[in-house]
Structure formats: structure tokens, C-alpha cells
Amino acid sequence: LAKTTQPISMDSYEGQEVNITCSHNNIATNDYITWYQQFPSQGPRFIIQGYKTKVTNEVASLFIPADRKSSTLSLPRVSLSDTAVYYCLAKGGANNLFFGTGTRLTVIP
């Protein structure tokens, strides 16, 4: 079971880059790392997914080192609307569908 560990909360000022790190020491060889964003009163929304090295899309970048035991979600120049909870998932096993505790990001004006 690929349990994930993230910081419980983070604060950042508007315009700064935010990096949220997730550890997943027991990730399986074929498993991907997936990040979700959840705003209050909404279901989680898929942000980005990666297997190794770096993945970038219009929302974020995901950095995964060679050992894959951790990953870092990078949000460039955050705004107030990026205030949300961010979940890291690293599937372990055939049918594990577990969300970790998530990181509550608060963007400050």
C-alpha cells in the first residue's frame, strides 16, 4: 500500500511559487503519482499526473526524482483562487483508491 504523506497546511502570498511535497516510500513500480485540487463545497479535480522526471501542464508542474519515493507539485505565481486542498495519490496494489490527508494551501493577499 503506497501511503502518502504531505504537509497538513501551507501559506503563501499571491504571486509566489508554491511547492508541495508528497512522500510515497512504498510506491509500486508501475504506479503513477496523481494530484487533485479540491475547493470548498466541490469534489476534487484532477490537476496533473506523472511517472518520473517532470510533467508540466497549464495548471502546474510535477517533479519526480529518480527513486520516485516523493514528488513535488509546483504552482507558479499563485493567486487567491488557488486556495484549496491539494491531494497526492500514489496507487499501490491492484485496487487501492486512497486519498491522503491533503495539504490545505492558503494564499494570502
Added chain:
Amino acid sequence: SAVISQKPSRDICQRGTSLTIQCQVDSQVTMMFWYRQQPGQSLTLIATANQGSEATYESGFVIDKFPISRPNLTFSTLTVSNMSPEDSSIYLCSVGRPAEGAFFGQGTRLTVV
């Protein structure tokens, strides 16, 4: 992508009663998932609902308390039975495995009084 509609969006219920939550997807999907999210907490998987078979429940959740129907490939219901205040949570349905890019409904905020 998939668009998921959940009903009701919120409800306040008396203890001892039951509430059925509906989840409609705009495309046919094999598997649908039901989650519970208690206030300030992460998501916990309740069960996986396959069309044409009984739902598969996670540890700590039982069919008598959370019966699920899956009559076709676009629809599912979750019933929260014999409710107590401890059942006050947000209930979410989703399609797709989270590790593969899932889509979630807006959730149903349930308050039991």
C-alpha cells in the same frame, strides 16, 4: 472527461431516517465510486459500484448501512440508512480510478440532527 450530477446537493435529515443520493453521469461507465468526506477530513472510499453486480464495500462500511444500486451504466444511488449525527458528511460519487484521473460530482452535504 465526464460530467457528474449529484442530487440532492445538501439535506438536513432527522436521525433514524434514510436518505438516497443520486448520481448521474453523462456517459456510460463501468465502475462508479462512492466516497465520504467528513468535515475537515480527506476522502474515504465507501464502495465500488459495478453495473450488474453487487457493490464492493471497503472495510468499515456495510451494505445494510449504505445500500447501493447501479441499475445501468450511467446511474447509481447510495442510501444512508438509519442515520445518526455521525453520518453527517459530504458524500461524493466519482467515475474513474483516482490514480488514473477521476471525475467527481459536486457532492451531497448531509447534516443529521
